[in-house]
Amino acid sequence: MKRTTRLFSLLITAAMLLNMAACANKPSEAASSAAPQSGSAAEAASQESGSDYSSWPEKDVTIIYYTKAGSGGDIFLRQLAAALNGKLNGHNLLIENIVDPTGATAWGKVQKASPDGYTLACLSSTVVTADLIGGSPVKYEDFDYVTGMGMDPQYIYCKSDAPYNNLQELVDYCKTNPGKVGWATAAPTSASTICSVAIINQAEIDVNRVVYETGSDSLVGVLGGFVDVAVGEYGDMAAQVDAGELKLLCLLSEERNALDIPTSGEQGFDFIFERPRGIAAPKGTDPALVKRMAEVFAQAYDSAEFMAYLESVAIDPVLQSGEEFLASYRTIAGTVTDNMAALTGQQQ
Amino acid sequence: MQLFIQGLGQAFQPVSMLYILAGVIWGIIGGAIPGISASVAMSLLLPFTYGMDPLYSLPMLAAVYVGAEYGGSIPAILIKTPGTGAAAATVLDGYEMNRKGLGGKALCMSLYAGVLGGLISIFILVFTVIPLSQFALKFGPTEYFWMAIMGLSVVGAVSGNSPMKGFISAVFGLFLAVIGMDSFTAVKRFTFGINRLSEGLEMIPVLVGMFAVSEVLRQIFGGEVFESVKNKFKMTYPTRKEFMQCTPIVIACGAMGSIVGALPGAGATIASWIGYSETKMICKNTETFGTGDIRGVAAPESANNGVPAGGLIPLLALGIPGSNSTAILMAGFTIAGISCGPMLFVNEPEIPYKLMACMFVAQIILAAVGLLILKPLIKLTSVSKVYLTSAILVFAFVGAFATLNDVFASWMVLLFGFIGFLMKRYGFAPPAAVLGFVLGELVENNMRRALQLSHGSMSVFFSSTIDWVLIVLTIFGVCFPYITKFISKKRAERTAAKEA
């Protein structure tokens, strides 16, 4: 009896070792979307040398993201994976969540990965803010940007009974009531804070800035009447706007979108905050490969479900090339550096 | 109300119950694994809901939430490892009961408290969802601040023999919450240049380290692990008297849990501590809390099981997800194409009530499943100490790893395990530190925010009725044991004088 137990455990160990050797390099796929898939075995892909990448992808592509499964950005990626189902030569888009609020671990991993087009990052504006404000070791410039896949614009909002209806009236009100208007902002590295600070500086108004932890918390602050104005994403406030509790004062961009709210651009504020989210590759990836990847990802826009999803969470469908994507992030960087002192409450 | 009954009829269908059962089981498993919290367990199920009929996907997700809040107490009681943050308070008395061989009793009471507390909270939800949501909006920074202080006021109860060292432990915990980037000024505080720390310490590694790993280290240092005597398998159940004693506590804490759950800034963790602390203050003869008093298990467990239903309130009525778990539920709604918020009650009111009905069913199924697994669980942990201890350690490190997908979390577990070990050895109170850590962010951020709103004036902390209610409750809670002692002493003196 002793010998059989021994033999049994040896066999199990051997089987496991073999299994692990076969699984080396294969990230866990339990995180992939529910899209039905022909299970791709871990084929050792032969690298495409030369500039013809029309057969990309030849194996599963991994996109790494920095927030956990179920978060907004993660759902976006899963929708993307579902939309690209069948367009990846029978392979999958795998999503890896390496949770780190500054993004450093997740994006750092992509930066160090081999530029063969199979390890990519999904970026959000956090990559810029964590770099410039948070001192993250991951520099936002150190990627080869592939494509921007949607804009998450910011809106200024307030309670519907407030005595102002657009940005200009708000500014005028603030000027006649210095220090009285409560303006909620979220954490220093968030888009809402950066936008708020930029507007407050440009308009040269004196408001009482109140800091909350997240956009959702500032929404609660506005609803409860503790603060007057806040900046956030439409998805957070849609329910309240529909119910008539909140009103949108302004869209922080150049042109109007489907919601037809006056924009900061048309009201004379030289302030653009384009906040795209998109895909980037490790630096040094062959530009021809980058182009091919952008073409493949753009096919997600052919999917009606994907477009419907974008509409449901109020992401503006804007496809950008790699250069345009990087340029957007550079404008964010510019806004941040211009307003760095005010962001952190230092004396200018 | 009739919509709720209608919903119940639908929820009790066999197919629907199957989905809820699956959700409850998955929730218990997820909650029981330290590192997998309720929200992570729910998010793991989310991709599967894409193709599902929302009739079943939403109840399933809600059932996971319900199951997970109970599941967290299982390892808390059995191996001093809270499976979810909200089970930390359960460790205090639950593990002590297990050490005395009363683990079955503790688990059973935890189940009873959880289910009953959950049912109470659902009733509250059904009858008061809209007014309660408006009430929740009235909670501003000062209210949250006082609520956190109320939770902290139990520090005396968890301090053990030295109140001063307990106090230092709690302040140490508050300090741990400071580590990271300041939300207000982006200044990095006490991060030692480690980028991973710039968002602060993660809760699970600290909890698991301070509780489970420090206990393992203590056992090893004290030579307990060398005992080769196998633990006898003993199954105990609560007595009828204990049930009756705990029921009023459960009802009160369950109700309180649903109110706390309805507040967007507070969650199950805070609810469980407030439940523990208020029960300890208000009930009689609570000196035994912390040494294995069964009421110390009933109170936090009913509080944290009352939270899921409460969390539905801002989600459904206002469209605001108050916690990570409700955010996942909201994602489930979005995937199903339903938008939450005030218009939901106007346009499609049967949907929210149906969800409440499904939560009701989930609680019942939880009771059934929980009873089934009671004995096997106790049996599982009566193996030889060496094997149990090594398994706990691996579980702790892997679970922590799971929170971040980075081994850094596991190093944190080791560090806090060692710190907790030193603290226990020299008379300090790791539970107090955990309490301070968990509540620290609420305390500091709301204090500063309140001062921002009031332009620096301190009177804002005493400005609203809710503030005063909380302050009075806190002071009353702290003083009550002294008052009762004083009264009974006077009474004894008077009787002695009469007899003289």
Next chain:
Amino acid sequence: MKNFMNRERIIALVCLAFAAYIWIVAGTFPASFLDSVGPAKYPRLLASLIGITAVILFATSNGPVKPIKGKREFRSLAYILLCIMIYLLIFTRIGFILSTIAFLLALTLYFDHRELKTRLKIAVPYAVCFSVFLYFFFAKLLGVLLPSIVL
């Protein structure tokens, strides 16, 4: 004078030193006009609370202090701390399953005092099965990125 420094007083001094450390480091935080409190006041408040309590503790702990009862297995403690540190270091290098098997064996074989043969008979299958079970449960089912063999 021999009784001046006892264990409790040393503990109080350590706490006081810790409070001083917090106080000093908090002084390096830049002030801000954004909120009247600033990033330094609250940590300093905590530091003073600890400091004052530590002083009280120091003052009230005169007289003999009871020694801590119980065994002190320093070697076992050192051994397990070492094992854990090695485990975490090799975790990412040789993968989850192998390092966990090694760790479990290191613990169970050291602490179990029965005969070597009986120990191995139970420890090896336990280590292997538990590690494999955890791997499949966490990596496959839950999607946690446990490292497999990195060669």
